[in-house]
Amino acid sequence: MATMGNKLRPEEPGFEVKLTVPKSKLAAFNEMLDEFWTGESKWDAMQVLRKQRRELAVESLRRLFEFAEQNDCGGSRVIAMFLASLYNGYRFHVDLTDLRLLSSQYRDDMLNVLYLDGAPEQEVHCYFQDGGKRFERLFERYGLPDRDKVTTHLEGLENFQEESLQAGLDELPHIADRLRNALKAGRHG
Numbered sequence: 001m002a003t004m005g006n007k008l009r010p011e012e013p014g015f016e017v018k019l020t021v022p023k024s025k026l027a028a029f030n031e032m033l034d035e036f037w038t039g040e041s042k043w044d045a046m047q048v049l050r051k052q053r054r055e056l057a058v059e060s061l062r063r064l065f066e067f068a069e070q071n072d073c074g075g076s077r078v079i080a081m082f083l084a085s086l087y088n089g090y091r092f093h094v095d096l097t098d099l100r101l102l103s104s105q106y107r108d109d110m111l112n113v114l115y116l117d118g119a120p121e122q123e124v125h126c127y128f129q130d131g132g133k134r135f136e137r138l139f140e141r142y143g144l145p146d147r148d149k150v151t152t153h154l155e156g157l158e159n160f161q162e163e164s165l166q167a168g169l170d171e172l173p174h175i176a177d178r179l180r181n182a183l184k185a186g187r188h189g
Contacts, residue, residue: 057116060109061127067106068138075102080142082110086117086124087135091148 021029035041068080078101084092099107117124125131145152157165169176 053112053115057112058127060112061116061124064106064109064113065128065134065138068142069134072141075106077142077144078102079106079110080138081144082113083124083135084139084144086113087139091146092139092144093147 032041064079065083068076068083070076078094078098081092081094081098085094099110102110113124125135128134139146145155147153160168169179
């Protein structure tokens with residue numbers, strides 16, 4: 001039988017708990033019990049805050065995705081890259097210094113989405129109808145570098161001098177052999 005002050009709550013089965021509370025902690029203990037019985041504990045308050053924060057984060061995700069979908073500018077590309085990195089972090093990498101291009105509202109939205117994705121209930125694209133297809137179309141439209149595509153890696157070679165490329169191939173002879181074989185096969189195919 002549970003008690004609340006002098007009130008009995010016989011409708012709720014329970015366990016009898018016996019403990020000794022130091023006099024110096026009695027006021028705090030009674031306050032904790034009051035919070036427990038009224039349902040207004042700090043834990044309950046945190047649950048309300050978590051729910052509000054999640055709702056804000058979902059709203060931020062929608063705002064970011066809609067902006068990236070409906071616009072074609074430097075900021076919308078950065079947002080698309082950010083969303084792509086959350087969608088598949090192996091395939092897409094975001095340069096965090098690009099976030100400097102965005103207004104504070106969009107940076108705040110990104111932080112909210114990171115909160116949402118920190119303990120995900122679902123993947124970011126699942127918050128949208130046909131989200132997977134829509135995200136993939138968005139990434140394709142912006143031509144985002146996709147590490148699953150060989151062309152992304154080959155395009156990255158343009159930034160290196162021939163001496164640097166040769167030094168890299170010397171360090172990785174098995175890769176050099178694969179490239180030579182692919183080039184030979186292409187000439188004869």
